[in-house]
Amino acid sequence: MSLTEVSGASTPESSPEPAAAPATRAPRRPAPLAALLLRLHFYAGVLVAPFLVVAALTGLAYTVTPQLDQILYGDQLTVATAGDQPKPLAEQVTAARAAHPDGTLTAVAPGTGEQTTAVVFSLPELGDRQHTVYVDPYTGEVRGQLTTWFGSTPATTWLDDLHRNLHLGDLGRHYSEIAASWLWVLALGGVILWWRRRRTGRGQVKHLLVPDLSAGKGVRRTRGWHATTGLWLVVGLLILSATGLTWSRFAGANFAAGLDALDARRPAVSTSLTDAPSAGGGEHQHGGAPTAASADPATFDRVLAAARQAGLSGPVEVVPGEPDHAWTVTQTDNTWPVRRDQVAVDPETGTVTARNDFADWPALAKLSALGVQAHMGLLFGTVNQILLAALAVGLLCVIVWGYRMWWQRRPTRGDRRAPVGAPPARGALRGLPWWALLVGVPVVAAIGWALPWFGVTLLGFLVVDVVLGVLARRRDNRLRDHDRLRDDAPASTGR
Structure with missing residues (x-):
C-alpha cells in the first residue's frame, strides 16, 4: 500500500488572492482504524511472509504425493492385474505374517480394485511408525514392505514432516503455527484495505477482481497485481489457515478443548462387550481401538463380513481389539462424498455391537474432518490437488509482489536514499x-x-x-536541539 494513504498531506496555498488559482485539494487521510490496519498489514507482511513462503513451498511439494507414491511405490501399492474374487483375508494375513514374523498385528486394510491389502504391524523400536506389508488380494503374494506413518508411505511422511515442522520436531512446529495464525489476518486485512481503496473513485470497483493494467509501471501496477490476486485467493487461504490451526501445537489444543466444551468431537464407537463404556476418541486421533497382542487371521474374515452386511462399503480398515472387546471396522474413503462410518463387531459371534455413522457426527466435527481432507488434497481428488497447488503458487506471487512494493517505494533522490520503503506512519492507535x-x-x-x-x-x-x-x-529532539543551538550561535558570538 502507498505511504500516502496514511501520511500524505499537502500545504494549503498561501496566496493573498484566493481567486487567482483554485485551491489544491489535500489528499484524504484514512480513518485511524484503516491506518492502523495498514501498518499492521505492512509489518505482518514483511516479518511473517518468510514463514508463509516456507509453508507454501512445502505445501506445494506435498500436493504431488499421490503421484509420487505411485512412481516410487507402485509395485507395493497396486497389483499388476485385478481379479474378480479376492482371497480370504486369513490367507493374506498369514502370508504377511510369514513375510514379517515380528511385531503386533494392529490393522488390516483389505485391497479393493487395483489396491493391495495393507497388513500393519507395530514394533516398539519404530515409535509412532508402523511396518506395513502389502499383499496382492487376488494371489496372496507379498508385493513389498514399507515403514509407514498411519498409512502414509515414507516419501509422503517425509514431505508431511517437512511441511509441518521442517523435520525439527516440536521446535519446527512453531513456524507453521505462526504462518497459519497470521495468514487469515493478512488475507482479511488485505481485502479490507483493497476494498476501501477501490470503492471510491469512478470506474474503480471493476478493478476489485481485475488488476488495473492501465496503471503505469511501478508501485501502482505491482499493488494491483498483489491485491487482486490476493482477493481471488482469500477464501482458499482462510480455509488453509483454519484447518492448519486445528493441527497446530497450541492453537490446536485450544481448538480441541473448544470441541470438548461444545460436545462437538467425533463420537467414538463403543468397543466394550460389557456394560462399561469404552474410552472416547476424537477426530485428531490416528488410531482406533486398543489392539490385541495377537489376532486369529480367520477372525478378520468374520468381522469384515459382518461390517459389509451392516452396509460399510468401499475401502475399510479392520482393527483388532483387546481381549473381551469388540473389533472396529472403519470406512476410509476420504473423497467427496466421504464415507467414514464405523461399526464395532464381536469377534466371536460376528455380531455388530455398536455403530458410529458420519451422518450423526456434530456439525463442527464434520466440518473439521472435511476441512482436514481438503487441506491434505484428498477431498476432491486431483481437482483438490490442482486447487492447492494454485493457492500455493498464488500465495508465493502475492508475497513476491508485496516485497517488490516495499522496494519500489524506497526514496531514491538526494540524501533521502534508502534500500527499502518506509513503513506507514505511526500514531493511528492514538486516533x-x-x-x-x-x-x-x-x-x-x-x-x-x-x-x-x-x-x-x-x-x-x-x-x-x-x-x-x-x-x-x-x-528528532536531539536534531531540533542541535539546530536551535546552531541558529543561536552567531547571536551569542556577536555579544
Whole structure:
C-alpha cells in the first residue's frame, strides 16, 4: 500500500488572492482504524511472509504425493492385474505374517480394485511408525514392505514432516503455527484495505477482481497485481489457515478443548462387550481401538463380513481389539462424498455391537474432518490437488509482489536514499475512538489467547514499534536541539 494513504498531506496555498488559482485539494487521510490496519498489514507482511513462503513451498511439494507414491511405490501399492474374487483375508494375513514374523498385528486394510491389502504391524523400536506389508488380494503374494506413518508411505511422511515442522520436531512446529495464525489476518486485512481503496473513485470497483493494467509501471501496477490476486485467493487461504490451526501445537489444543466444551468431537464407537463404556476418541486421533497382542487371521474374515452386511462399503480398515472387546471396522474413503462410518463387531459371534455413522457426527466435527481432507488434497481428488497447488503458487506471487512494493517505494533522490520503503506512519492507535479501544482490546486479547503464537508475535510487534517510536522521537529532539543551538550561535558570538 502507498505511504500516502496514511501520511500524505499537502500545504494549503498561501496566496493573498484566493481567486487567482483554485485551491489544491489535500489528499484524504484514512480513518485511524484503516491506518492502523495498514501498518499492521505492512509489518505482518514483511516479518511473517518468510514463514508463509516456507509453508507454501512445502505445501506445494506435498500436493504431488499421490503421484509420487505411485512412481516410487507402485509395485507395493497396486497389483499388476485385478481379479474378480479376492482371497480370504486369513490367507493374506498369514502370508504377511510369514513375510514379517515380528511385531503386533494392529490393522488390516483389505485391497479393493487395483489396491493391495495393507497388513500393519507395530514394533516398539519404530515409535509412532508402523511396518506395513502389502499383499496382492487376488494371489496372496507379498508385493513389498514399507515403514509407514498411519498409512502414509515414507516419501509422503517425509514431505508431511517437512511441511509441518521442517523435520525439527516440536521446535519446527512453531513456524507453521505462526504462518497459519497470521495468514487469515493478512488475507482479511488485505481485502479490507483493497476494498476501501477501490470503492471510491469512478470506474474503480471493476478493478476489485481485475488488476488495473492501465496503471503505469511501478508501485501502482505491482499493488494491483498483489491485491487482486490476493482477493481471488482469500477464501482458499482462510480455509488453509483454519484447518492448519486445528493441527497446530497450541492453537490446536485450544481448538480441541473448544470441541470438548461444545460436545462437538467425533463420537467414538463403543468397543466394550460389557456394560462399561469404552474410552472416547476424537477426530485428531490416528488410531482406533486398543489392539490385541495377537489376532486369529480367520477372525478378520468374520468381522469384515459382518461390517459389509451392516452396509460399510468401499475401502475399510479392520482393527483388532483387546481381549473381551469388540473389533472396529472403519470406512476410509476420504473423497467427496466421504464415507467414514464405523461399526464395532464381536469377534466371536460376528455380531455388530455398536455403530458410529458420519451422518450423526456434530456439525463442527464434520466440518473439521472435511476441512482436514481438503487441506491434505484428498477431498476432491486431483481437482483438490490442482486447487492447492494454485493457492500455493498464488500465495508465493502475492508475497513476491508485496516485497517488490516495499522496494519500489524506497526514496531514491538526494540524501533521502534508502534500500527499502518506509513503513506507514505511526500514531493511528492514538486516533482511535474510545469505543473502538473498549471493544477491540478485549477481542484481540481473546484471539491472542486462542491463538497463542498470534498473540505473542503481535505483542512483539507492538513492543518493537513502541521502542522504535521512542528512539525516533529522541533522535528528532536531539536534531531540533542541535539546530536551535546552531541558529543561536552567531547571536551569542556577536555579544
